[in-house]
Amino acid sequence: MKLILWAGAIVGAIALVVLLVMVGGLLPPQTIKLVEGYMPMQLLAELAFFVGVFALISYLLKQNGLGIPRFWQGLSFWIFILLYLTYRIYPPIPFSVRALFGTVAMVGVFMWVSGAEEDWKEFKKPILNVLDAVTPFHKALRTFYLIAIPIILWGFSYNSFLPNLDEPIELRTVHPAPPASTKVHGKTFVLQTSSNPYRVSPEGKYDQEYTNTLITEQSMGRLLKPDANPWDPKAEGYLKFVREGGEIFFQNCHFCHGDNLNGRGLHAFAFNPIPANFTDPGTLAQLQETFVFWRVAKGGIGLPREAFPWASVMPPWEQHLTTDEIWKVVLFEYWHTGYYPRTWD
């Protein structure tokens, strides 16, 4: 039993060292792969693993008379979380979210160290020691803080007064509420009830269930379903329309939205914000097909009032494509990303 505990602690310690090396910048965070599609759970699992490891190490050290004081446990765990969030996750998390996570983690650490009265007393001890200056060392420390804290605060104030050259942050409404209906090429489409005329079964009837079985499979990459290759010259019906949509996409859209539909086309980085990433579960998968149709047809210029600050340079494609072509492109986008359009019933 003891052996297992020690083995676990050693594995954990190694993992910790690896993480620290990543923090030091000697290893890129992608060394231990964050597997696409599993990343959210992987992240939680990794954190849970580290919590277990810390509990184990702390327990073993305590058994051997080397217990770490609560104060340092709490502080170092919080720092660990901050480092983990900053250096482990790629691409980097924006500061606003890291600040949010860091604050919640701090609250969590506080709840932990003050959960039981004994723990809280133990946690407070080093702080009170310094405040009461129980030994000459503590006294020196207290004097140091007395000088250092105002200087740090001064530093913060100074920094905040420095002129800031960054663009201001904008709260952007990415998916504004759509209008009830939209008029394209003289025809009115009611968004709640319209459907893609090309999402059809072999008999030519609208059938989402059928078309959903033919979209690409999402696992490690995107795989064609067997017998569902749109570029097969014999492909008919839905698959044929997907191919036609693909051709339109690559003639018009891929320059910005990218040949993998991930919003990183040739010109993507000339724009701010960069074009929408359709492979993200938060874009196409969240929207009705008619919403996408409306956005493609009307472009950035047709964004409604609430979509402040209308940060989109997408052309209104109704000026360049026919209604049918727009529907086919939408069809292709859903097929390629492997997402189902949202439905409300």
Add this chain to the structure above:
Amino acid sequence: MEIVTNPLFWLALLGLGVILLAFVALKKKALLNNVYVAVTISLLIAVAYFHIVDHYMMDMQGLDYWYLFRK
């Protein structure tokens, strides 16, 4: 696969768990607090119960809980 997606299978499993529990509780009382027996019965009941919840709660809304498994 097909049997797993059938709620009757899970109901049967739940029934089995309950019967086992009743049997042990009434006839072999000493076994009830045996860790292995207790864990087996508890897991049987809990797993079956939550599958039933998942199935019927989706069924109630006219949806298919086993969507992915039938595809």
Add this chain to the structure above:
Amino acid sequence: MGGLTRNKTLSIMALGAMIGLLLLPIVVSMPALAGGGGTPAAGGPPPDVAKKADTPEAAKVEKGRDVYYKTEGIVSGAPAPKTADNPQFYPRYNFESRVLLWFANQQHLYYGSFVLAVPIFCMIIEFMGIISKDKAMAKKYDQLAYDFIKISLTAYSLTAILGGILIFTFLTLYPAFFGYLSSIFRPVMHIYALLFVAESGTIYIYYYGWDRMKEGLLKWIHVSMSVVLNVIGTTLMFLANSWIGFMMSPAGVDEQGRYLGNIWHSIHTALWNPLNVHRLLGNMAFGGGVVAAYAAYRFLASKTDEERAHYDWMGYIAMAIGVAFLIPLPFAGYWLMREVYAYRQQMGITLMGGLLAWLFIIQATMIGILFLSANYYLWQAMGRMRGAEKYQRYIKYMVFVLVCGFLIFITPHTMVMTPTELKAMGGQQHPVLGNYGVMSAKNGGINVIITTTVLSFIWYARGNKVPMVSWARFGNIFMGCFFGMAYINIIWLAIYGYYIPANVRVGLSVPQVATTLSCLFFMTALNLVMLKGAKHSGAIEWGKISVRSQYALIMLATAFTWMMGLMGYIRSSVRLFWHVNEIMRDNSPWAYTHTTGFAANMISFNVLFFWLTILFVFFLATLGVKKAPVEAKVTVPGRVPEPATH
């Protein structure tokens, strides 16, 4: 003995009679009010009216089509006024009228919900006092209920005053809109006023008759009165809800806003019932929070151990009631959102994904804070029992689970970031954290949090007890397995949601909720059975609780207040530039949506103002009786009351 039973029967009959009498006018008036005399629930004009339309004498009667119920009715009101931006429609000071109205409305609502919730607690606690076999305990409960109603009495008059201010604000600043609203709801407003009179009468008799009616049959009549009081109070709230329901999802009028004669249609709009349920639960949770904060304030200010013991206990009871109603609240909210989506998809998207989505992130944060505070309080409360130490070392893991659930729950779908960060990330959505931003993950997060709260409650309930039933070990293992599987099921459903189409995915929240509720009901029930005849490892030492716990209670109450202000703002501003959605346009200069920052400041101001005034109310309550601590002394210290609702 026989006399007692007879008394009980008599009192129940008295109660029934009172409720019946109370409901009679409403029942009688409803069909009479409903225009053409058709049955209100069935809707639509009665056949004879439809037939008459063909005859020449009825030809000049104009008919209109209900915007929601799609039935035809005789036009019997003026169309909604078309306002313009001028002092005739919008008289004003040199200030934004909407903010004044906002303030008046919010304060009235805070006090209103407080005085509606507290009598419900009173009723529960007084009833518990009556059925309690333990004389000392019974007295303690009775005193507590009395304390509650005492606070609410001052708040009650404040509510009325604020209501008056609100009406005057409406009349002076929005005369056109208010005129239109009152032209439709004229009979409802009168019933409302009459009910208010009835409520006042009942509450005064209830309060001042407390000592006179403390024995036997009279006591039962007294409790029945609290029931009547709550029936009136709840009806009042439902009527007021019908107005806001009408503003959000109008019915009973035609496209021009002309009243069609069926008042039931105007009351019973698409969102009326979801709003009723959500507000009722919300008020209860809010009321519990405010009373808990009052107790915490008195605890912190206490000078003797007796006082501390009393207020510790009071805070605990209030918190338990508050949290008991907090747990179903997210589900009621979910129902409301579903109905909003069903009513107008656009409205739903504006709320959850569009213009107001940022406010929902703040709301998620507040909900998380509520649950975290409640859990923290329970862990602290274990400190006052001997024998609860065995659970305290698991706190760190519970914190971890709670924090993970919380983080997922608040991760925004679209993140706030500088343009540099945006480029580094390569899109508005983060490939890892973006997954937490969608509903599937968030449902998982909140259900994990609620399940953990249930677990905390169960641990608290058995803190100082050791189950002595012969199958105790099996019970513990079963409980462990059940909770474990519940967690796995919730997380599994959250992950599963990513792999199936949206229309199937939205249904997954129901089994998730069912899982959480299964834990709540089955496990608390099992726990109660297991703890029958349990060995006490030590008494609950009331008053020996950390100061931090009391701050957690205050935090809980503040979070409730803030969230109520926020949600009210969201609900109201989703109408965008309409006074009455799609019927009457708001043409004042203030028809725009405020910035998130301004709204947050305004809400904070409202919260601050409410707490300052309610502190004054608390202070008044302490002025009245200085003998309360002496009475508290009479009670047996250290007695263990059962956790109120769990």
